[in-house]
Amino acid sequence: MSEHCIIIGASHAAAQLASSLRQEGWEGKISIVGDEPYMPYHRPPLSKAFFVGEKTEDELLIRAANFYEKNNIDLLLGCRVSRIDRDAKKIILQDDAEIAYTKLAITTGARVRKIPFKGSELAGVFYMRDLNDVKQTHKFTGKGKSAVIIGGGYIGLETAASLRKIGMSVTVIEAMSRVLQRVTAPEVSAFYTRVHTEEGVDIRTDAGVDAITGDQHVDGVRLSDGTTIPADLVIIGVGVIPNIEIAEAAGLTIDNGIAVDEHARTNDHDILAAGDCTNHYNPIYQRKLRLESVQNATDQAKIAAKTICGKLEVYNALPWFWSDQYDLKLQIAGLSQGFDQVIIRGDSESSRSFAAFYLCEGRLIAVDAINRPKEFMTTKRALSTGQTADPIKLADDSIDIKDAFTN
Amino acid sequence: MPLIIFKSHDGETKEVHAETGTSIMQAAVDNGIDGILGECGGCCSCATCHCYVDPAWVAKVSPADSTEADMLECVLEPKETSRLSCQVTLTDEMDGIIIGMPKSQY
Numbered sequence: 001m002s003e004h005c006i007i008i009g010a011s012h013a014a015a016q017l018a019s020s021l022r023q024e025g026w027e028g029k030i031s032i033v034g035d036e037p038y039m040p041y042h043r044p045p046l047s048k049a050f051f052v053g054e055k056t057e058d059e060l061l062i063r064a065a066n067f068y069e070k071n072n073i074d075l076l077l078g079c080r081v082s083r084i085d086r087d088a089k090k091i092i093l094q095d096d097a098e099i100a101y102t103k104l105a106i107t108t109g110a111r112v113r114k115i116p117f118k119g120s121e122l123a124g125v126f127y128m129r130d131l132n133d134v135k136q137t138h139k140f141t142g143k144g145k146s147a148v149i150i151g152g153g154y155i156g157l158e159t160a161a162s163l164r165k166i167g168m169s170v171t172v173i174e175a176m177s178r179v180l181q182r183v184t185a186p187e188v189s190a191f192y193t194r195v196h197t198e199e200g201v202d203i204r205t206d207a208g209v210d211a212i213t214g215d216q217h218v219d220g221v222r223l224s225d226g227t228t229i230p231a232d233l234v235i236i237g238v239g240v241i242p243n244i245e246i247a248e249a250a251g252l253t254i255d256n257g258i259a260v261d262e263h264a265r266t267n268d269h270d271i272l273a274a275g276d277c278t279n280h281y282n283p284i285y286q287r288k289l290r291l292e293s294v295q296n297a298t299d300q301a302k303i304a305a306k307t308i309c310g311k312l313e314v315y316n317a318l319p320w321f322w323s324d325q326y327d328l329k330l331q332i333a334g335l336s337q338g339f340d341q342v343i344i345r346g347d348s349e350s351s352r353s354f355a356a357f358y359l360c361e362g363r364l365i366a367v368d369a370i371n372r373p374k375e376f377m378t379t380k381r382a383l384s385t386g387q388t389a390d391p392i393k394l395a396d397d398s399i400d401i402k403d404a405f406t407n
Numbered sequence: 408m409p410l411i412i413f414k415s416h417d418g419e420t421k422e423v424h425a426e427t428g429t430s431i432m433q434a435a436v437d438n439g440i441d442g443i444l445g446e447c448g449g450c451c452s453c454a455t456c457h458c459y460v461d462p463a464w465v466a467k468v469s470p471a472d473s474t475e476a477d478m479l480e481c482v483l484e485p486k487e488t489s490r491l492s493c494q495v496t497l498t499d500e501m502d503g504i505i506i507g508m509p510k511s512q513y
Contacts, residue, residue: 019439042448044450049450063436067437295446322450322452373454373478374477377477377482402481
């Protein structure tokens with residue numbers, strides 16, 4: 001039988017995997033099967049540039065529409081895979097059609113966590129994961145209208161900034177005692193709370209949601225303390241869960257995501273996985289990770305493509321992330337979880353430019369760089385190459401950041 | 408559609424036609440130019456689309472803003488003509504532009 005690599009899922013990891021397979025010399029057939037009706041598109045702009053109309057749908061495409069045809073990559077869009085038959089090495093689609101594979105890659109990503117708030121089925125209540133969701137929000141946005149965002153994480157805050165940009169009044173409801181609690185230091189949370197407040201957003205922390213109210217259309221959000229906030233639009237951003245069901249049903253090992261080795265292989269070596277749906281060992285942080293990021297989707301997909309082509313390379317990339325809100329460009333290098341010390345470089349209390357360095361037992365592990373591209377770039381390289389940082393120089397904004405690192 | 412000539416660090420060239428208004432990064436990614444990565448999708452966040460605009464063409468390209476300039480200060484092997492190709496939008500005047508690429512983006 002001739003070679004056929006099927007990729008399940010059609011987002012960042014899938015686009016990269018297919019493209020990398022061709023670059024690595026894969027001559028067999030490639031098919032991408034995705035349940036959304038769209039060609040692989042960039043998700044980050046959904047809450048930002050696309051949301052406010054600065055980017056069109058065409059501009060969201062990860063690769064130009066003709067890329068797939070030119071590279072002989074078949075796209076089966078709007079098409080759901082119902083199961084994987086590992087013994088027969090084929091996938092079975094929802095309409096019972098069967099397609100045989102020699103190599104299979106699972107890049108099914110993650111889906112939004114849904115919390116069954118009373119009223120969450122009302123018109124005007126949205127999640128922000130898919131293009132379909134965001135396209136529909138446009139009917140409910142407009143200058144002077146009100147929005148309530150449930151969840152003060154990155155998606156919630158980015159959406160808040162976008163809604164302010166188009167002149168809506170915005171309230172953010174966060175269940176924890178500060179925004180971004182899961183991912184940043186208190187100083188960074190305080191900074192984002194200050195900027196959002198300066199930009200006119202009402203941030204309510206330690207606030208529980210009792211119900212989303214309205215008849216057919218949402219008209220407000222009632223909090224646990226009884227207060228009701230009026231809303232024409234409600235956006236829920238309370239995290240994602242990995243899409244592992246198809247892998248689990250096929251008997252692949254699951255461990256907070258689809259378990260893959262350092263070459264992106266599942267326990268069935270003809271089946272690989274990449275991106276948000278995987279759990280993998282990271283040599284830099286010496287622990288298993290399940291990451292929700294474009295960087296991970298892209299870099300792990302490249303490793304998977306190499307593995308499929310018989311070139312075994314170890315996945316050891318440094319995780320990095322970004323978030324654009326208002327005039328703030330946040331760039332994050334590394335993972336801050338487990339930090340025991342934070343060093344602030346610059347003024348986080350009144351300016352809009354500083355860096356928060358995270359250390360664990362004296363060792364630098366991550367940076368949140370806000371309008372500080374140099375701090376981001378140098379730290380990213382230092383963490384990737386194992387350079388060490390001098391904490392005193394990190395804190396001293398008068399010293400060139402490059403001089404804070406030594407080999 | 409203007410022509411872009413991509414030149415790898417070892418001198419190999421590839422000619423690509425792309426629509427006016429797209430970025431040089433997107434043109435590279437859409438045409439399998441592997442010297443340019445563009446991991447952040449073009450929002451000036453990752454500096455993995457570093458390129459060198461051929462000196463003869465620099466005047467036809469709008470200058471870098473301060474964020475891009477700061478990022479460029481920290482890329483590997485920066486040169487006077489370094490740019491992040493996601494920030495360079497293709498215009499009709501750039502027909503035939505030569506874009507050099509570094510050995511590595513990391």
